[in-house]
Amino acid sequence: MVGFNPDHGLFSYGLGALPPDWPGNYWLHWGLFVIIIIVFVLAMVMAFIYFERRGLGRLQVRLGPNRVGPFGILQPVADAIKILLKEDIVPAKGDKLVHWWAPVVAFAPALMIFAVIPFENGALLADLNIGILYIVAVSSVSVVGVFMAAWSCNNKFSLIGAMRTVAQIVSYEIPLGFSIIGVALIAGSLSMNEIVTSQNIPFILLQPLGFLIYFISACAEMNRTPFDLMEAESEIVDGYHIEYSGMKFAMFYLAEYVEALAISAIITTLFLSGWKGPLLPPFLWFLIKVVLIFFAIVWVRGTIPRIRVDQLMAFAWKCLLPLALINLFITGIEVIVLPQPLPWLIVFLNLAIMAILVLLWSKFFKLGGGRVEV
Amino acid sequence: MAGLDIAFWTLAVIGVASALTVVLLRNVFRAALSLVLCFLAVAGIYVSLSADFLAAVQVLIYVGAISVLIILAIMLTRDVQRGSLSNKFRIPAFFVAILFLGAVGFAVCNTPWQIAGIAPQEPTTSALAGKLFGEGGFVLPLEITPVLLLAAILGAIILVREK
Numbered sequence: 001m002v003g004f005n006p007d008h009g010l011f012s013y014g015l016g017a018l019p020p021d022w023p024g025n026y027w028l029h030w031g032l033f034v035i036i037i038i039v040f041v042l043a044m045v046m047a048f049i050y051f052e053r054r055g056l057g058r059l060q061v062r063l064g065p066n067r068v069g070p071f072g073i074l075q076p077v078a079d080a081i082k083i084l085l086k087e088d089i090v091p092a093k094g095d096k097l098v099h100w101w102a103p104v105v106a107f108a109p110a111l112m113i114f115a116v117i118p119f120e121n122g123a124l125l126a127d128l129n130i131g132i133l134y135i136v137a138v139s140s141v142s143v144v145g146v147f148m149a150a151w152s153c154n155n156k157f158s159l160i161g162a163m164r165t166v167a168q169i170v171s172y173e174i175p176l177g178f179s180i181i182g183v184a185l186i187a188g189s190l191s192m193n194e195i196v197t198s199q200n201i202p203f204i205l206l207q208p209l210g211f212l213i214y215f216i217s218a219c220a221e222m223n224r225t226p227f228d229l230m231e232a233e234s235e236i237v238d239g240y241h242i243e244y245s246g247m248k249f250a251m252f253y254l255a256e257y258v259e260a261l262a263i264s265a266i267i268t269t270l271f272l273s274g275w276k277g278p279l280l281p282p283f284l285w286f287l288i289k290v291v292l293i294f295f296a297i298v299w300v301r302g303t304i305p306r307i308r309v310d311q312l313m314a315f316a317w318k319c320l321l322p323l324a325l326i327n328l329f330i331t332g333i334e335v336i337v338l339p340q341p342l343p344w345l346i347v348f349l350n351l352a353i354m355a356i357l358v359l360l361w362s363k364f365f366k367l368g369g370g371r372v373e374v
Numbered sequence: 375m376a377g378l379d380i381a382f383w384t385l386a387v388i389g390v391a392s393a394l395t396v397v398l399l400r401n402v403f404r405a406a407l408s409l410v411l412c413f414l415a416v417a418g419i420y421v422s423l424s425a426d427f428l429a430a431v432q433v434l435i436y437v438g439a440i441s442v443l444i445i446l447a448i449m450l451t452r453d454v455q456r457g458s459l460s461n462k463f464r465i466p467a468f469f470v471a472i473l474f475l476g477a478v479g480f481a482v483c484n485t486p487w488q489i490a491g492i493a494p495q496e497p498t499t500s501a502l503a504g505k506l507f508g509e510g511g512f513v514l515p516l517e518i519t520p521v522l523l524l525a526a527i528l529g530a531i532i533l534v535r536e537k
Protein backbone atom coordinates (compact mmCIF):
# COMPACT_ATOMS: atom_id res chain seq x y z
CA MET A 1 0.00 0.00 0.00
CA VAL A 2 1.09 3.55 -0.64
CA GLY A 3 1.27 4.80 2.91
CA PHE A 4 3.40 2.02 4.38
CA ASN A 5 6.34 2.57 2.06
CA PRO A 6 9.03 4.31 4.19
CA ASP A 7 10.75 5.81 1.12
CA HIS A 8 7.76 8.00 0.39
CA GLY A 9 7.88 9.56 3.84
CA LEU A 10 5.80 12.62 4.63
CA PHE A 11 4.26 13.15 1.25
CA SER A 12 3.39 9.55 0.57
CA TYR A 13 -0.18 10.40 -0.33
CA GLY A 14 0.93 13.03 -2.81
CA LEU A 15 2.94 10.64 -4.95
CA GLY A 16 -0.04 9.02 -6.57
CA ALA A 17 -3.33 7.37 -5.98
CA LEU A 18 -3.92 3.68 -6.21
CA PRO A 19 -5.13 2.82 -9.71
CA PRO A 20 -8.90 2.27 -10.03
CA ASP A 21 -8.37 -1.48 -10.49
CA TRP A 22 -5.76 -1.64 -7.76
CA PRO A 23 -4.55 -5.26 -7.43
CA GLY A 24 -4.54 -5.43 -11.21
CA ASN A 25 -7.89 -6.89 -12.16
CA TYR A 26 -11.42 -5.47 -12.21
CA TRP A 27 -13.08 -8.44 -10.52
CA LEU A 28 -10.21 -8.89 -8.07
CA HIS A 29 -10.54 -5.23 -7.06
CA TRP A 30 -14.27 -5.65 -6.65
CA GLY A 31 -14.06 -8.79 -4.52
CA LEU A 32 -11.19 -7.49 -2.42
CA PHE A 33 -12.94 -4.23 -1.59
CA VAL A 34 -16.23 -5.92 -0.79
CA ILE A 35 -14.36 -8.08 1.73
CA ILE A 36 -12.42 -5.07 3.10
CA ILE A 37 -15.62 -3.05 3.53
CA ILE A 38 -17.56 -5.84 5.25
CA VAL A 39 -14.68 -6.67 7.62
CA PHE A 40 -14.05 -2.97 8.35
CA VAL A 41 -17.73 -2.26 8.98
CA LEU A 42 -18.36 -5.28 11.21
CA ALA A 43 -15.17 -4.79 13.23
CA MET A 44 -15.81 -1.07 13.68
CA VAL A 45 -19.45 -1.63 14.63
CA MET A 46 -18.45 -4.12 17.34
CA ALA A 47 -15.87 -1.63 18.61
CA PHE A 48 -18.37 1.24 18.45
CA ILE A 49 -21.03 -0.66 20.42
CA TYR A 50 -18.51 -1.35 23.19
CA PHE A 51 -17.10 2.20 22.97
CA GLU A 52 -20.53 3.81 23.09
CA ARG A 53 -21.83 1.76 26.02
CA ARG A 54 -18.69 2.30 28.08
CA GLY A 55 -18.39 5.97 27.09
CA LEU A 56 -22.03 6.62 27.79
CA GLY A 57 -21.55 4.95 31.16
CA ARG A 58 -18.70 7.34 31.96
CA LEU A 59 -20.75 10.35 30.83
CA GLN A 60 -23.66 9.28 33.01
CA VAL A 61 -21.42 8.51 36.04
CA ARG A 62 -21.92 4.75 35.99
CA LEU A 63 -19.73 1.85 34.94
CA GLY A 64 -21.34 0.43 31.84
CA PRO A 65 -20.91 -3.24 30.89
CA ASN A 66 -17.78 -4.53 32.65
CA ARG A 67 -18.30 -8.23 33.40
CA VAL A 68 -17.71 -10.17 30.18
CA GLY A 69 -13.99 -10.45 29.55
CA PRO A 70 -11.40 -7.85 30.59
CA PHE A 71 -13.11 -4.41 30.96
CA GLY A 72 -16.26 -5.96 29.50
CA ILE A 73 -14.64 -6.02 26.08
CA LEU A 74 -16.46 -9.20 25.05
CA GLN A 75 -19.92 -7.76 25.80
CA PRO A 76 -20.83 -7.14 22.11
CA VAL A 77 -19.85 -10.74 21.28
CA ALA A 78 -21.99 -12.08 24.11
CA ASP A 79 -24.89 -9.89 22.99
CA ALA A 80 -24.54 -11.08 19.41
CA ILE A 81 -24.60 -14.76 20.46
CA LYS A 82 -27.56 -14.17 22.75
CA ILE A 83 -29.53 -12.40 20.05
CA LEU A 84 -28.85 -15.12 17.48
CA LEU A 85 -30.26 -17.76 19.82
CA LYS A 86 -33.49 -15.87 20.46
CA GLU A 87 -36.83 -16.95 19.04
CA ASP A 88 -37.94 -15.19 15.87
CA ILE A 89 -41.42 -13.79 16.53
CA VAL A 90 -43.71 -12.57 13.73
CA PRO A 91 -46.99 -10.87 14.67
CA ALA A 92 -49.98 -13.08 13.80
CA LYS A 93 -51.86 -10.33 11.94
CA GLY A 94 -48.75 -8.75 10.42
CA ASP A 95 -47.63 -8.80 6.82
CA LYS A 96 -45.09 -11.64 6.94
CA LEU A 97 -43.32 -11.06 3.64
CA VAL A 98 -42.82 -7.34 4.29
CA HIS A 99 -41.81 -8.16 7.88
CA TRP A 100 -39.05 -10.39 6.54
CA TRP A 101 -37.75 -7.91 3.95
CA ALA A 102 -37.82 -4.76 6.13
CA PRO A 103 -34.51 -5.36 7.98
CA VAL A 104 -32.77 -6.09 4.67
CA VAL A 105 -34.03 -2.88 3.06
CA ALA A 106 -33.04 -0.90 6.14
CA PHE A 107 -29.57 -2.44 6.35
CA ALA A 108 -28.41 -2.63 2.72
CA PRO A 109 -28.29 1.15 1.98
CA ALA A 110 -26.21 1.82 5.09
CA LEU A 111 -23.63 -0.70 3.87
CA MET A 112 -23.77 0.58 0.28
CA ILE A 113 -22.58 4.03 1.42
CA PHE A 114 -19.10 2.61 2.02
CA ALA A 115 -18.65 1.87 -1.69
CA VAL A 116 -17.53 5.49 -2.27
CA ILE A 117 -15.68 6.22 0.99
CA PRO A 118 -11.92 6.50 0.32
CA PHE A 119 -9.85 4.73 2.98
CA GLU A 120 -6.64 5.92 1.35
CA ASN A 121 -5.76 7.80 -1.79
CA GLY A 122 -7.73 5.92 -4.45
CA ALA A 123 -8.48 3.02 -2.12
CA LEU A 124 -12.22 2.81 -2.59
CA LEU A 125 -14.61 0.41 -4.28
CA ALA A 126 -15.80 2.81 -6.97
CA ASP A 127 -14.61 6.39 -7.47
CA LEU A 128 -17.92 7.67 -8.86
CA ASN A 129 -17.86 11.22 -10.20
CA ILE A 130 -21.20 11.75 -8.43
CA GLY A 131 -19.86 10.29 -5.15
CA ILE A 132 -21.55 12.51 -2.60
CA LEU A 133 -24.83 12.61 -4.54
CA TYR A 134 -24.76 8.80 -4.61
CA ILE A 135 -24.47 8.81 -0.81
CA VAL A 136 -27.42 11.17 -0.39
CA ALA A 137 -29.52 9.10 -2.80
CA VAL A 138 -28.67 5.72 -1.32
CA SER A 139 -29.15 6.77 2.28
CA SER A 140 -32.62 8.09 1.45
CA VAL A 141 -33.72 4.52 0.62
CA SER A 142 -33.39 3.27 4.20
CA VAL A 143 -36.55 5.22 5.15
CA VAL A 144 -38.51 2.72 3.08
CA GLY A 145 -37.13 -0.08 5.26
CA VAL A 146 -38.27 1.72 8.40
CA PHE A 147 -41.71 2.15 6.85
CA MET A 148 -41.93 -1.52 5.91
CA ALA A 149 -41.00 -2.55 9.45
CA ALA A 150 -43.52 -0.18 10.97
CA TRP A 151 -46.35 -1.25 8.69
CA SER A 152 -45.80 -5.00 8.73
CA CYS A 153 -45.94 -5.17 12.52
CA ASN A 154 -49.61 -4.16 12.63
CA ASN A 155 -48.85 -2.15 15.75
CA LYS A 156 -49.94 1.42 16.40
CA PHE A 157 -46.81 2.43 18.27
CA SER A 158 -44.55 1.41 15.42
CA LEU A 159 -46.81 3.30 13.01
CA ILE A 160 -46.55 6.46 15.11
CA GLY A 161 -42.78 6.01 15.00
CA ALA A 162 -42.88 5.78 11.20
CA MET A 163 -45.02 8.91 10.89
CA ARG A 164 -42.51 10.81 12.99
CA THR A 165 -39.67 9.48 10.85
CA VAL A 166 -41.12 10.92 7.66
CA ALA A 167 -41.61 14.37 9.09
CA GLN A 168 -38.12 14.31 10.58
CA ILE A 169 -36.15 12.90 7.68
CA VAL A 170 -37.88 14.96 4.99
CA SER A 171 -37.23 18.13 7.01
CA TYR A 172 -33.62 17.48 7.93
CA GLU A 173 -32.60 16.29 4.47
CA ILE A 174 -32.85 19.88 3.18
CA PRO A 175 -30.23 21.56 5.44
CA LEU A 176 -28.13 18.40 5.05
CA GLY A 177 -28.11 18.81 1.28
CA PHE A 178 -27.34 22.53 1.45
CA SER A 179 -24.35 21.99 3.74
CA ILE A 180 -23.00 19.36 1.32
CA ILE A 181 -23.37 21.78 -1.62
CA GLY A 182 -21.12 24.23 0.27
CA VAL A 183 -18.35 21.63 0.40
CA ALA A 184 -18.86 20.65 -3.24
CA LEU A 185 -18.57 24.32 -4.26
CA ILE A 186 -15.17 24.72 -2.61
CA ALA A 187 -13.85 21.33 -3.71
CA GLY A 188 -15.15 21.79 -7.25
CA SER A 189 -16.07 18.11 -7.49
CA LEU A 190 -18.64 15.59 -6.27
CA SER A 191 -16.18 12.67 -6.24
CA MET A 192 -15.27 11.69 -2.68
CA ASN A 193 -11.62 11.06 -3.49
CA GLU A 194 -11.26 14.42 -5.25
CA ILE A 195 -12.96 16.18 -2.34
CA VAL A 196 -10.22 14.76 -0.10
CA THR A 197 -7.35 15.56 -2.45
CA SER A 198 -8.54 19.16 -2.83
CA GLN A 199 -8.41 19.75 0.94
CA ASN A 200 -5.10 21.48 1.59
CA ILE A 201 -6.57 22.58 4.88
CA PRO A 202 -9.54 20.65 6.33
CA PHE A 203 -12.85 22.05 5.10
CA ILE A 204 -14.09 22.30 8.69
CA LEU A 205 -12.03 25.52 8.82
CA LEU A 206 -13.45 26.88 5.57
CA GLN A 207 -17.00 25.66 6.30
CA PRO A 208 -17.44 25.82 10.09
CA LEU A 209 -21.15 26.62 9.85
CA GLY A 210 -21.65 23.97 7.19
CA PHE A 211 -19.98 21.42 9.47
CA LEU A 212 -22.29 22.30 12.36
CA ILE A 213 -25.38 22.08 10.17
CA TYR A 214 -24.27 18.79 8.62
CA PHE A 215 -23.45 17.28 12.02
CA ILE A 216 -26.83 18.22 13.52
CA SER A 217 -28.85 17.16 10.47
CA ALA A 218 -26.93 13.89 10.20
CA CYS A 219 -27.66 13.13 13.86
CA ALA A 220 -31.33 13.71 13.03
CA GLU A 221 -31.14 11.58 9.88
CA MET A 222 -29.81 8.55 11.74
CA ASN A 223 -32.09 9.13 14.76
CA ARG A 224 -29.46 9.57 17.44
CA THR A 225 -30.60 10.64 20.85
CA PRO A 226 -31.46 14.31 20.74
CA PHE A 227 -33.61 13.40 17.72
CA ASP A 228 -34.61 9.78 18.39
CA LEU A 229 -38.33 10.51 18.45
CA MET A 230 -39.15 7.58 16.20
CA GLU A 231 -37.95 5.08 18.76
CA ALA A 232 -38.49 7.15 21.92
CA GLU A 233 -38.49 4.31 24.45
CA SER A 234 -40.42 6.25 27.08
CA GLU A 235 -43.25 7.33 24.74
CA ILE A 236 -43.77 4.74 22.02
CA VAL A 237 -41.72 1.81 23.44
CA ASP A 238 -39.09 1.58 20.67
CA GLY A 239 -41.07 2.67 17.62
CA TYR A 240 -40.64 0.81 14.37
CA HIS A 241 -38.75 -2.26 15.63
CA ILE A 242 -41.09 -2.92 18.54
CA GLU A 243 -42.25 -6.30 17.18
CA TYR A 244 -38.85 -7.52 16.06
CA SER A 245 -36.73 -10.07 17.87
CA GLY A 246 -33.72 -12.28 17.29
CA MET A 247 -31.72 -11.91 14.11
CA LYS A 248 -34.08 -9.37 12.50
CA PHE A 249 -33.80 -7.05 15.48
CA ALA A 250 -30.04 -7.51 15.29
CA MET A 251 -30.17 -6.31 11.68
CA PHE A 252 -31.90 -3.08 12.73
CA TYR A 253 -29.49 -2.59 15.61
CA LEU A 254 -26.58 -3.21 13.27
CA ALA A 255 -28.02 -0.84 10.65
CA GLU A 256 -28.21 1.90 13.25
CA TYR A 257 -24.52 1.57 14.10
CA VAL A 258 -23.45 1.11 10.49
CA GLU A 259 -25.24 4.37 9.73
CA ALA A 260 -23.41 6.07 12.61
CA LEU A 261 -20.12 4.72 11.24
CA ALA A 262 -21.06 5.87 7.74
CA ILE A 263 -21.92 9.38 8.94
CA SER A 264 -18.62 9.55 10.83
CA ALA A 265 -16.78 8.44 7.69
CA ILE A 266 -18.64 10.96 5.51
CA ILE A 267 -17.92 13.83 7.92
CA THR A 268 -14.28 12.73 8.01
CA THR A 269 -14.13 12.77 4.23
CA LEU A 270 -16.03 16.01 3.66
CA PHE A 271 -14.82 18.19 6.50
CA LEU A 272 -11.72 16.65 8.13
CA SER A 273 -9.68 15.97 4.96
CA GLY A 274 -10.23 12.20 5.05
CA TRP A 275 -7.08 10.08 4.96
CA LYS A 276 -4.71 13.09 4.76
CA GLY A 277 -2.32 13.78 7.61
CA PRO A 278 1.37 13.93 8.47
CA LEU A 279 3.64 11.07 9.62
CA LEU A 280 1.08 8.34 10.27
CA PRO A 281 -0.14 6.09 7.42
CA PRO A 282 -3.29 7.46 5.70
CA PHE A 283 -5.56 4.63 6.81
CA LEU A 284 -4.68 5.27 10.44
CA TRP A 285 -5.51 8.97 10.03
CA PHE A 286 -8.84 8.03 8.54
CA LEU A 287 -9.56 5.70 11.47
CA ILE A 288 -8.54 8.28 14.09
CA LYS A 289 -10.82 10.92 12.60
CA VAL A 290 -13.75 8.52 12.31
CA VAL A 291 -13.39 7.55 15.97
CA LEU A 292 -13.15 11.23 16.98
CA ILE A 293 -16.38 12.09 15.17
CA PHE A 294 -18.10 9.07 16.65
CA PHE A 295 -16.97 10.17 20.08
CA ALA A 296 -18.56 13.58 19.44
CA ILE A 297 -21.81 11.84 18.46
CA VAL A 298 -21.78 9.77 21.67
CA TRP A 299 -20.95 12.88 23.66
CA VAL A 300 -23.98 14.71 22.26
CA ARG A 301 -26.14 11.68 23.04
CA GLY A 302 -24.92 11.60 26.62
CA THR A 303 -25.41 15.34 27.14
CA ILE A 304 -28.58 16.56 25.46
CA PRO A 305 -32.09 15.28 26.31
CA ARG A 306 -34.59 14.28 23.64
CA ILE A 307 -36.54 17.19 22.16
CA ARG A 308 -40.29 17.40 21.52
CA VAL A 309 -41.88 16.89 18.10
CA ASP A 310 -42.85 20.55 17.62
CA GLN A 311 -39.38 21.68 18.73
CA LEU A 312 -37.83 19.23 16.29
CA MET A 313 -39.72 20.63 13.31
CA ALA A 314 -39.27 24.25 14.39
CA PHE A 315 -35.53 23.71 14.77
CA ALA A 316 -35.21 22.28 11.25
CA TRP A 317 -37.32 24.88 9.44
CA LYS A 318 -36.74 28.06 11.43
CA CYS A 319 -33.12 27.61 12.47
CA LEU A 320 -31.15 25.14 10.34
CA LEU A 321 -32.71 25.93 6.95
CA PRO A 322 -32.12 29.74 7.01
CA LEU A 323 -28.60 29.23 8.35
CA ALA A 324 -27.86 26.67 5.63
CA LEU A 325 -29.14 29.04 2.94
CA ILE A 326 -27.05 31.93 4.27
CA ASN A 327 -24.02 29.65 4.47
CA LEU A 328 -24.49 28.52 0.87
CA PHE A 329 -24.89 32.12 -0.30
CA ILE A 330 -21.75 33.32 1.49
CA THR A 331 -19.75 30.33 0.24
CA GLY A 332 -20.83 31.01 -3.32
CA ILE A 333 -19.73 34.64 -3.07
CA GLU A 334 -16.38 33.64 -1.55
CA VAL A 335 -15.68 31.06 -4.25
CA ILE A 336 -16.31 33.63 -7.00
CA VAL A 337 -14.89 36.82 -5.50
CA LEU A 338 -11.95 35.88 -3.27
CA PRO A 339 -8.66 34.74 -4.85
CA GLN A 340 -7.55 31.17 -4.20
CA PRO A 341 -4.22 31.39 -2.30
CA LEU A 342 -5.29 33.16 0.90
CA PRO A 343 -7.27 30.60 2.87
CA TRP A 344 -6.46 32.00 6.32
CA LEU A 345 -8.41 35.19 5.67
CA ILE A 346 -11.43 33.12 4.64
CA VAL A 347 -10.97 30.87 7.68
CA PHE A 348 -11.22 33.77 10.13
CA LEU A 349 -13.97 35.45 8.13
CA ASN A 350 -16.06 32.28 8.13
CA LEU A 351 -15.46 31.60 11.81
CA ALA A 352 -16.61 35.15 12.60
CA ILE A 353 -19.67 34.80 10.37
CA MET A 354 -20.56 31.51 12.04
CA ALA A 355 -20.23 32.98 15.54
CA ILE A 356 -22.37 36.01 14.62
CA LEU A 357 -25.10 33.95 12.92
CA VAL A 358 -25.34 31.35 15.70
CA LEU A 359 -25.51 34.08 18.36
CA LEU A 360 -28.10 36.00 16.36
CA TRP A 361 -30.34 32.95 15.88
CA SER A 362 -30.06 31.91 19.52
CA LYS A 363 -31.18 35.45 20.49
CA PHE A 364 -34.29 35.96 18.37
CA PHE A 365 -35.31 32.37 17.88
CA LYS A 366 -36.28 30.36 20.95
CA LEU A 367 -37.81 26.88 21.22
CA GLY A 368 -41.23 27.49 22.72
CA GLY A 369 -40.50 27.01 26.43
CA GLY A 370 -43.06 24.80 28.11
CA ARG A 371 -45.82 25.74 25.68
CA VAL A 372 -47.02 23.14 23.17
CA GLU A 373 -48.45 24.44 19.91
CA VAL A 374 -50.19 21.90 17.71
CA MET B 375 -21.33 -5.54 -24.44
CA ALA B 376 -22.69 -8.87 -23.23
CA GLY B 377 -22.57 -7.62 -19.65
CA LEU B 378 -24.60 -4.54 -20.60
CA ASP B 379 -27.15 -6.72 -22.39
CA ILE B 380 -27.53 -8.99 -19.34
CA ALA B 381 -27.92 -5.93 -17.12
CA PHE B 382 -30.50 -4.37 -19.42
CA TRP B 383 -32.66 -7.49 -19.73
CA THR B 384 -32.51 -8.24 -15.99
CA LEU B 385 -33.51 -4.68 -15.13
CA ALA B 386 -36.16 -4.56 -17.84
CA VAL B 387 -37.79 -7.79 -16.64
CA ILE B 388 -37.69 -6.60 -13.01
CA GLY B 389 -39.09 -3.21 -14.00
CA VAL B 390 -41.97 -4.55 -16.09
CA ALA B 391 -42.80 -7.31 -13.60
CA SER B 392 -42.89 -4.89 -10.66
CA ALA B 393 -44.95 -2.40 -12.69
CA LEU B 394 -47.48 -5.15 -13.42
CA THR B 395 -47.48 -6.10 -9.74
CA VAL B 396 -48.34 -2.51 -8.84
CA VAL B 397 -51.47 -2.72 -10.97
CA LEU B 398 -52.52 -6.27 -10.14
CA LEU B 399 -51.97 -6.51 -6.39
CA ARG B 400 -55.00 -5.98 -4.15
CA ASN B 401 -52.86 -5.03 -1.15
CA VAL B 402 -52.15 -1.33 -1.70
CA PHE B 403 -49.13 -1.22 0.63
CA ARG B 404 -47.36 -4.04 -1.20
CA ALA B 405 -48.27 -2.37 -4.49
CA ALA B 406 -46.50 0.80 -3.30
CA LEU B 407 -43.44 -1.25 -2.36
CA SER B 408 -43.26 -2.84 -5.81
CA LEU B 409 -43.53 0.67 -7.24
CA VAL B 410 -40.33 1.41 -5.30
CA LEU B 411 -38.73 -1.63 -6.93
CA CYS B 412 -39.86 -0.38 -10.35
CA PHE B 413 -38.25 3.03 -9.71
CA LEU B 414 -35.02 1.31 -8.67
CA ALA B 415 -35.01 -0.79 -11.85
CA VAL B 416 -35.44 2.38 -13.94
CA ALA B 417 -32.51 3.94 -12.04
CA GLY B 418 -30.48 0.84 -12.88
CA ILE B 419 -31.29 1.26 -16.57
CA TYR B 420 -30.11 4.88 -16.37
CA VAL B 421 -26.82 3.64 -14.90
CA SER B 422 -26.40 1.17 -17.76
CA LEU B 423 -26.92 4.10 -20.17
CA SER B 424 -24.03 6.08 -18.51
CA ALA B 425 -26.53 8.60 -17.10
CA ASP B 426 -25.21 8.32 -13.54
CA PHE B 427 -26.39 11.76 -12.40
CA LEU B 428 -29.91 11.04 -13.61
CA ALA B 429 -29.86 7.65 -11.84
CA ALA B 430 -28.85 9.20 -8.51
CA VAL B 431 -31.53 11.87 -8.85
CA GLN B 432 -34.10 9.21 -9.78
CA VAL B 433 -33.33 7.29 -6.58
CA LEU B 434 -33.23 10.46 -4.48
CA ILE B 435 -36.50 11.96 -5.75
CA TYR B 436 -38.63 8.95 -6.62
CA VAL B 437 -37.53 6.37 -4.05
CA GLY B 438 -36.51 8.73 -1.27
CA ALA B 439 -39.28 11.31 -1.50
CA ILE B 440 -42.22 10.41 -3.73
CA SER B 441 -42.64 6.77 -2.66
CA VAL B 442 -42.35 7.80 0.96
CA LEU B 443 -45.18 10.29 0.45
CA ILE B 444 -47.25 7.63 -1.35
CA ILE B 445 -46.71 5.17 1.51
CA LEU B 446 -47.58 7.87 4.03
CA ALA B 447 -50.82 8.56 2.17
CA ILE B 448 -51.59 4.81 2.14
CA MET B 449 -51.07 4.63 5.89
CA LEU B 450 -53.84 7.21 6.29
CA THR B 451 -56.34 5.17 4.25
CA ARG B 452 -58.61 2.36 5.43
CA ASP B 453 -59.09 -1.14 4.05
CA VAL B 454 -55.52 -1.49 2.84
CA GLN B 455 -55.27 -5.27 3.18
CA ARG B 456 -58.36 -6.20 1.15
CA GLY B 457 -58.52 -3.13 -1.01
CA SER B 458 -61.66 -1.36 -2.15
CA LEU B 459 -60.49 -0.75 -5.64
CA SER B 460 -63.48 -1.70 -7.78
CA ASN B 461 -66.12 0.90 -8.48
CA LYS B 462 -68.68 1.71 -11.16
CA PHE B 463 -66.12 3.17 -13.56
CA ARG B 464 -64.64 -0.25 -14.19
CA ILE B 465 -65.82 -0.72 -17.78
CA PRO B 466 -65.26 2.88 -19.01
CA ALA B 467 -61.81 2.80 -17.41
CA PHE B 468 -61.06 -0.44 -19.27
CA PHE B 469 -61.91 1.15 -22.63
CA VAL B 470 -59.90 4.29 -21.90
CA ALA B 471 -56.92 2.15 -20.88
CA ILE B 472 -57.16 0.07 -24.08
CA LEU B 473 -57.34 3.27 -26.14
CA PHE B 474 -54.31 4.70 -24.35
CA LEU B 475 -52.35 1.46 -24.79
CA GLY B 476 -53.19 1.47 -28.50
CA ALA B 477 -52.08 5.08 -28.90
CA VAL B 478 -48.79 4.50 -27.08
CA GLY B 479 -48.13 1.28 -29.00
CA PHE B 480 -48.82 3.02 -32.30
CA ALA B 481 -46.50 5.91 -31.39
CA VAL B 482 -43.70 3.56 -30.32
CA CYS B 483 -43.94 1.45 -33.47
CA ASN B 484 -44.07 4.40 -35.87
CA THR B 485 -41.31 6.59 -34.43
CA PRO B 486 -38.01 6.38 -36.34
CA TRP B 487 -35.74 5.74 -33.32
CA GLN B 488 -32.24 7.07 -33.86
CA ILE B 489 -29.14 5.51 -32.40
CA ALA B 490 -26.40 7.98 -31.46
CA GLY B 491 -23.07 7.30 -33.11
CA ILE B 492 -20.88 8.97 -30.48
CA ALA B 493 -19.87 7.50 -27.13
CA PRO B 494 -21.68 8.79 -23.99
CA GLN B 495 -20.10 11.72 -22.17
CA GLU B 496 -17.91 11.08 -19.11
CA PRO B 497 -18.24 12.67 -16.56
CA THR B 498 -21.82 13.78 -16.98
CA THR B 499 -22.03 16.27 -14.12
CA SER B 500 -19.93 19.04 -15.69
CA ALA B 501 -21.75 18.68 -19.04
CA LEU B 502 -25.10 18.97 -17.26
CA ALA B 503 -23.88 22.00 -15.29
CA GLY B 504 -22.78 23.62 -18.55
CA LYS B 505 -26.24 23.04 -20.04
CA LEU B 506 -27.93 24.48 -16.96
CA PHE B 507 -25.82 27.44 -15.91
CA GLY B 508 -23.61 28.05 -18.92
CA GLU B 509 -24.02 30.42 -21.84
CA GLY B 510 -27.54 30.11 -23.30
CA GLY B 511 -28.46 27.55 -20.66
CA PHE B 512 -31.76 26.55 -19.16
CA VAL B 513 -31.55 28.63 -15.99
CA LEU B 514 -34.74 30.60 -16.65
CA PRO B 515 -37.02 27.59 -17.37
CA LEU B 516 -35.42 25.84 -14.38
CA GLU B 517 -36.31 28.79 -12.15
CA ILE B 518 -39.82 29.18 -13.57
CA THR B 519 -40.72 25.51 -12.97
CA PRO B 520 -40.30 25.68 -9.15
CA VAL B 521 -42.42 28.84 -9.06
CA LEU B 522 -45.13 26.99 -11.00
CA LEU B 523 -44.86 23.99 -8.66
CA LEU B 524 -44.99 26.23 -5.62
CA ALA B 525 -48.13 27.91 -6.96
CA ALA B 526 -49.69 24.48 -7.52
CA ILE B 527 -48.83 23.36 -3.97
CA LEU B 528 -50.27 26.55 -2.49
CA GLY B 529 -53.41 26.11 -4.57
CA ALA B 530 -53.80 22.53 -3.38
CA ILE B 531 -53.41 23.60 0.24
CA ILE B 532 -56.01 26.34 -0.15
CA LEU B 533 -58.44 23.94 -1.85
CA VAL B 534 -58.32 21.29 0.88
CA ARG B 535 -57.92 23.56 3.89
CA GLU B 536 -60.67 23.48 6.49
CA LYS B 537 -62.01 26.82 7.59
